Amino acid sequence: MAEARAGRVAIVGRPNVGKSTLLNALLGQKLAITTERPGTTRSCLLGVYTTDDPPTQLAFVDTPGLERPRSVLGRVLVEEAQGSLEDADAVLLVIDASHRGPGGDPIVPEDEQVLERVVAAGKPVVLALNKVDKVKDKTSLLPRLEAWATRHDLAALVPMSALKNKNVEAVVQELRALVPEGVLYDADFLTDRPERFFAAELVREAIIHHTRQEVPHSVAVQVDQFVDEDALTRIVATIHVDRASHKGILIGAGGEMLKSIGSAARVEIEELLQRKVFLKLWVKVDEDWTRDANRARQLTRDSG
Ligand SMILES: Nc1nc2c(ncn2[C@@H]2O[C@H](COP(=O)(O)OP(=O)(O)O)[C@@H](O)[C@H]2O)c(=O)[nH]1
Ligand SMILES: [Mg+2]
Incomplete structure (x- = not known):
């Protein structure tokens, strides 16, 4: 062997x-x-x-x-x-x-x-x-x-x-052929990120699919609440944008855009978790976060 x-x-x-x-x-x-x-x-x-x-x-x-x-x-x-x-x-x-x-x-x-x-x-x-x-x-x-x-x-x-x-x-x-002899993890270990990280990423993916130009770069997603209840997982997340005009775009006329993003993300998160999900999204203006190195580090690395 x-x-x-x-x-x-x-x-x-x-x-x-x-x-x-x-x-x-x-x-x-x-x-x-x-x-x-x-x-x-x-x-x-x-x-x-x-x-x-x-x-x-x-x-x-x-x-x-x-x-x-x-x-x-x-x-x-x-x-x-x-x-x-x-x-x-x-x-x-x-x-x-x-x-x-x-x-x-x-x-x-x-x-x-x-x-x-x-x-x-x-x-x-x-x-x-x-x-x-x-x-x-x-x-x-x-x-x-x-x-x-x-x-x-x-x-x-x-x-x-x-x-x-x-x-x-x-x-x-x-x-x-390039790695040393040995074993690093248990055979069933896949990743070190928690489920809430992937939930935040799937919200961001839905936003990128639904918007254009500079909006995707302006967005970061943080999960505020992730609770497993009997029948479903309840997730509340905040979408941070770096300027006010992008908040308007993300919410859309009558809230239609945010609704579409939320339902697209929910379907993907349900697929990931293999259970029903309730997803609530908020949009918050975090003025110029993409131009502030510390905020950018926080919002990109500790997302989820
Ligand atoms: N035609 C084709 N498209 C690909 C292939 N691999 C990735 N893509 C597409 O290239 C784009 C960027 O892929 P992504 O994996 O996000 O690139 P990354 O930025 O390097 O991580 C997506 O639209 C992918 O579907 C490939 O082998 N063939
Ligand atoms: Mg990539």
């Missing part, structure tokens, strides 16, 4: 390349919220993959995007992602196979900048070339793989699709 191996793996990359989708595909269940908007993931999220065949435990940490930040909130998110690199045994760098560099360069400079931060942390890197389903001409993938392999010292390079669940197993095999 093969030896047991276990280690921590930081999932890093630019915003929107599919890191959170990949975490969910690796775990075979939805843990992280994913949307078509960059900047969705706000805090590091642990998801532990465990298998017996061969005995392997990979403690994945999904991170906010690593990209040169353009705002105080962005800086707080990069600082959060950077922290996860320090504890990692290996790094899973995710890039989007459909992106091109300037002049058709097979390597996008922003991806390379992320790699440089990772290499500076001294960790072995598996590169996941994600979203290959979006690339019509598959032969165009070869030069990209070759360019990465020749320009950088990577432990492995895996073309894959998180959305279509293609080649995700290959990522696990490559990472297994």
Whole structure:
């Protein structure tokens, strides 16, 4: 029988390349919220993959995007992602196979900048070339793989699709080879976040799906009450926005918008908890919280 191996793996990359989708595909269940908007993931999220065949435990940490930040909130998110690199045994760098560099360069400079931060942390890197389903001409993938392999010292390079669940197993095999012998957690341990964290995230996901432009970036969700009663779980949450106009947008004419957001989130939370949920949402203006580093840390890391 093969030896047991276990280690921590930081999932890093630019915003929107599919890191959170990949975490969910690796775990075979939805843990992280994913949307078509960059900047969705706000805090590091642990998801532990465990298998017996061969005995392997990979403690994945999904991170906010690593990209040169353009705002105080962005800086707080990069600082959060950077922290996860320090504890990692290996790094899973995710890039989007459909992106091109300037002049058709097979390597996008922003991806390379992320790699440089990772290499500076001294960790072995598996590169996941994600979203290959979006690339019509598959032969165009070869030069990209070759360019990465020749320009950088990577432990492995895996073309894959998180959305279509293609080649995700290959990522696990490559990472297994990079982590030490041992076991980290009980076999049924999945995450260290409480249910209320995931409830808050599902409210935020519903808001992102229902609003546009700058509203999603202005929003943070905190759960004020989470009580299991006989027939249902009662959840009261506050949506913090950084300016008054966004409160109006979120509530909507006659409260219709908030009602739609609440019912979409409730369905998802019921699916997660596998029981009936009563969900009450409040909206509060927390003037300029995204521009105040301390408030931004509080509202993104201790959400839930
Ligand atoms: N076509 C395609 N889309 C993907 C794939 N992986 C992720 N996406 C989409 O890319 C967007 C961003 O994904 P997300 O996981 O939130 O990215 P993150 O910001 O890196 O965590 C979402 O709309 C996903 O559905 C993939 O393999 N193929
Ligand atoms: Mg994400």
